[in-house]
Amino acid sequence: MKKIIDALPLVAFASLIIVLFSFLSDRDDQLETALIDSSFPEFKLGSLSDESRVLTKQDIIKLPALINVWATWCIACRVEHPFLMKLKEESRLTIYGLNYKDNKLKALDLLERDGNPFEFSIYDFEGRLAIDLGVYGAPETFFIDKNGLIRERHVGVIDEKVWEEKFSKYLNE
């Protein structure tokens, strides 16, 4: 009995170490999303391709849709680009772009060169809509369901795996 009691601190310490180590391998760096199940925020911003066109929430009409936050300074966005092109070809989703703090000419150049997966891109040079969406980097992607509610958010590159795990289920609703 005494031996068991003497061993208790060691056992407790060992289990603490094991628990803490298991958290170390949990490399999920996604921040919580405050906007899940709320409707898309109101905004009023110009279009990337057409300076005279003012876009608002009412222009996002083809639902369900993805909103993809991108920029030419964002290398990961270029990695993601081919997948967005593929999504556009193969699914019934509409993809809207949110061009984030970017150079307009460079952004248009890139779409010209690599293809344009977006129905249109909102030009958010000052990061206004981005703040309302809780964006803190690029790429970030939001899924808007047929009722206009934000259902999912992913920070970082979307590839086949992320698509299957996080987004594809919403398409079958």
Place this chain on the structure above:
Amino acid sequence: MNKLIFFLLFFICSMQINVEEKVNFDNEAYPFVSEAQESLFYSLLNELRCPKCQSSNLAGSNSPISNDLKREVYELVVEGKSSKQIKDHLVDRYGNFIIYNPPIEPATYALWFGPFILILISALVIIFVRKRII
């Protein structure tokens, strides 16, 4: 005596060094009409966390997202919003993550009460062990 010195040393070492971060801002970039608004603005920059560089507050960060958030906070302060309204505004968008002082709710119970439970367990262990030695 030795015990007292040890205790004092321990106390001094465990004291938090709390130096208010003084960052030199370009005051012309953020003009205020009243001192109250100005001090609210700078205290909020110290209390809000930069979402990109997670170990730094807005005052200590110069990343693009921090500068956007400073502008957002500035505009809300000038509109006459209170400290609580501004924090709620940002929590609605970025979650509790953005404030360093998380609210007490089921997701944060471990954070708030964990240390006290650990102290309780340690106290019980010490009492138990001492009894056995005596």
